[in-house]
Amino acid sequence: MLWKPGGVYSSVVKAASYRATPTRRRARLNNLLYNNSVHPIMGSSVLDKEYSSEQKEGVSVGGGVQDTFGEDSATEDQLFTPWNRSIASGLELLRNPQYNKGLAFSQRERENHYLLGLLPPAQLTQELQVEKIMNNIRSYSDAIQKYIAIMGLQERNTRLFFRVLIENVEEMLPIVYTPTVGEACQKYGSIFQHPHGLYISLKERSKVLDVLKNWPEKLVSVIVVTDGERILGLGDLGCQGMGIPVGKLALYTAIGGVRDSACLPITLDVGTNNEDLLKDKFYTGLRQKRATGKEYDDFLNEFMWAVKQAYGEKVLVQFEDFANHNAFKLLERYQKTHLVFNDDIQGTSVVILGGILAALKSTGENIRDQTFLFFGAGEAGTGIAELIALEMTKQSNTSFEEAKKNIWMVDSKGLVVKSRLESLQPFKKSFAHEHEECHDLLSAIEALRPTILIGTSGHGSTFTKEVIETMASYNKRPIIMALSNPTSKSECTAEEAYRWSEGRALFASGSPFAPVTLSGKTFIPGQGNNAYIFPGIGHGVVICGAIRMHNDMLLAAAEGLAGQVTQEHLDEGLIYPPFKKIRKVSANISAAVAEKAYELGLATRLPKPKNLLTYAESCMYSPLYRQYR
Known part of the structure; x- marks a missing residue:
């Protein structure tokens, strides 16, 4: 891999020659990418003079959670994992959604990263970009148009996408999640523009691990997987069910605070029994009846063990929208050998x-x-x-x-x-x-x-x-x-x-x-709405390094949610806290789940933080832009 002058960073680390500690690796990465050094435990940041006063003091994002720029420390594997990344300058930088900032690039960044002439001269703050995006989305009368617009933003600018979600969660939740995501799945073949996640079909039998290795991110903490057989109340949508894992993981980050690059949506395409889809010339999946019995079980088994081999013991696998006859069976089969969670159950x-x-x-x-x-x-x-x-x-x-x-x-x-x-x-x-x-x-x-x-x-x-x-x-x-x-x-x-x-x-x-x-x-x-729960549970097991999901952890999550409902809420008829405080709610659920995991001896990130709520908040993903050197 070649060094590209003016690039954000370019580095290769090989296990054979470099066995850095997580703290050293993180510090090195941040020195290359940001003018920022990260505390190895709490994730707090020391920012240099190039950051704005707003960033230095920490910005309240989504219900009082402070942005400390330290979310990566929670989802990074504490054991050494080889990694390889290259982010280039110019158009390649603008086309990378993880690092693109659009018109928010400063004049200095434009000069240093070969962006001069590639952008109009105006410079917009991220706040103005959010306002612009929301104005555009609100101009659409049709929910599916809003869905296409916001998911298109995710393909162009990841941090802006998540800031839009976090700051407008009540308005955007019905668009990226239920009920609009159901319509999006029904029309997925027609509106498909850019692939999200991994599609693993029966064609890849005996090659599932190789498919997982094609995913560019190696530090995956949460996987949401579906086989598309029971999408919401809409039935068998086959490969087009991918809209559900994509939407769920957007909420894992926006609501739960799990780093988006640590999230992997997967669709297992085992065919479909939906005759309309099989006849649809725009259908994106296998044109065959669903696999059942031993063929299905063997394929799922290969997938589950490949996931463990690729990402380790602590990766959370969330089963999503599997039909009844498979959902209970899969949960029972793998809950003793993997960290698994079924959101529907x-x-x-x-x-x-x-x-x-x-x-x-x-x-x-x-x-x-x-x-x-x-x-x-x-x-x-x-x-x-x-x-x-x-x-x-x-x-x-x-x-x-x-x-x-x-x-x-x-x-x-x-x-x-x-x-x-x-x-x-x-x-x-x-x-x-x-x-x-x-x-x-x-x-x-x-x-x-x-x-x-x-x-x-x-x-x-x-x-x-x-x-x-x-x-x-x-x-x-x-x-x-x-x-x-x-x-x-x-x-x-x-x-x-x-x-x-x-x-x-x-x-x-x-x-x-x-x-x-x-x-x-x-x-x-x-x-x-399950959005109250699964993001907080996912973040909780990630920050404590849980290796299994215990029923007592689920009870702790329910009690943590109920604990966020005040008498004022009850007087208004609410039995759930307002969504505008959802990030704070998720942090409390995360802390409750992690506390129970430590109590049960299922947590591996040691020593246990003194204040789990503070730690959970400090580890939550921030959508604010970073400044590049």
């Missing part, structure tokens, strides 16, 4: 448990005294139920099996009861209790009189007026959660829940709803 469980714990603050009741009824008994519903039972066990002397007796399920055939045991899928059987059959949701509510109703059915408008009114007739403050995504699949709207319960319901949904004014009082519906 575990992430949804944690965010809903957190909302329930917060809602119970408002009613003054205990979770062990509640009766739960789930409408929908798939991976999301049973996963939530399992974690609720664990929390009930933790808060009382009740056994896990005894706690499950307070949790009931309604599936497509009615109430899940023991008389149906032989026909039930394995993950439903532990929630089959002795009771007469009820063939619909309303009759189950009338028979069981639940205090909490949770919808995970994927079917819209199923919490009817009669259902809500019946719940309200049995409970002073009924807790109603309509969690199915996207908005069209929600079991009821916020307005319906409040109006039909005469304003007494404590409501949360999976998709966002606008505030509702009823009889002069405004209610702010909570959104039980």
Whole structure:
């Protein structure tokens, strides 16, 4: 590799000849790239006179998290890893999204890095660039146009992309995540412009490790992987499901603070059973039916062990939008050998448990005294139920099996009861209790009189007026959660829940709803969005170097989320904290997860920081531009 005059930096380090400590490597890198030296533990920075006073003092980005320019220290492997990078000058610099700053390059940087004449003479601050981008995005009336615009920015200027997300998280979350990302996946073949992440198909069997080696970043901490079989409530989208891992990892960085270069989105293309896609001339994936059985299992197994070989014991693998019959199996198979997390099963469980714990603050009741009824008994519903039972066990002397007796399920055939045991899928059987059959949701509510109703059915408008009114007739403050995504699949709207319960319901949904004014009082519906949870959990396991995910770490995350809900929030009808404080919420969840990992002996980054919350905040990714020498 050749040194390019005026380049940001160019360096080759070989394991055989250079065994630098992480601190020395980081210091050397920063001396080359920035006028900045990084504290090896807390990641605090000592900035020279070329930085602005704003940067010297630390900038509050997204809910009070201070930018200390030290986020890389948390996600860098403490063991020596060979690395090789070259960032060039001129057009090559402008075309590299990691380092491009557009019109924010200073005159000195333009002179030093051969940019003169390649940019218009005007110089814009990053703040003005954010304003410009938001003006452009707001000019579009169609959500998918907004999605294309913001994802195009990610391809051009990474730090600006994340600053836009962080500073406008409430506005941008529905664009880069649910519900717009669902539409983007459906149209992925038509809007595909630039590849994100890795596509590993059945064509690469026995070569998966080689494919992983093609990814340019070697210090990967978080992988989000999907096989596209159950994208949101939209079904099998095959290879076009890549929009989900890309969107999730954008939130890992924007909300959780995990360094974006440490994130890797992956789609495993094992075919699709979607006939429309197979006939679509713009479809981007394999044109074959889905692999099943041994072929599928062997391919997934090769992938999981290749990931471990490529990135080590501490890489977090998040399974995303796998179908029920594979999701539970994969989680059970690999949770003892890998650091794995299933957002549909575990992430949804944690965010809903957190909302329930917060809602119970408002009613003054205990979770062990509640009766739960789930409408929908798939991976999301049973996963939530399992974690609720664990929390009930933790808060009382009740056994896990005894706690499950307070949790009931309604599936497509009615109430899940023991008389149906032989026909039930394995993950439903532990929630089959002795009771007469009820063939619909309303009759189950009338028979069981639940205090909490949770919808995970994927079917819209199923919490009817009669259902809500019946719940309200049995409970002073009924807790109603309509969690199915996207908005069209929600079991009821916020307005319906409040109006039909005469304003007494404590409501949360999976998709966002606008505030509702009823009889002069405004209610702010909570959104039980997994974005509250998975970024904080991911950051937590990264900063402590966890090697496994334990259920107690998930409970700690739920309790950490509930702890961020104040009485003021509850008075407004919120059972989740406002998204404008999401980075602060994620830092608290991260610290809670890391604390539990250290307590369980699953953390490897030693010694343990004295203040985990401060450490978590200091390790969060900052989108502010660096100044180049």
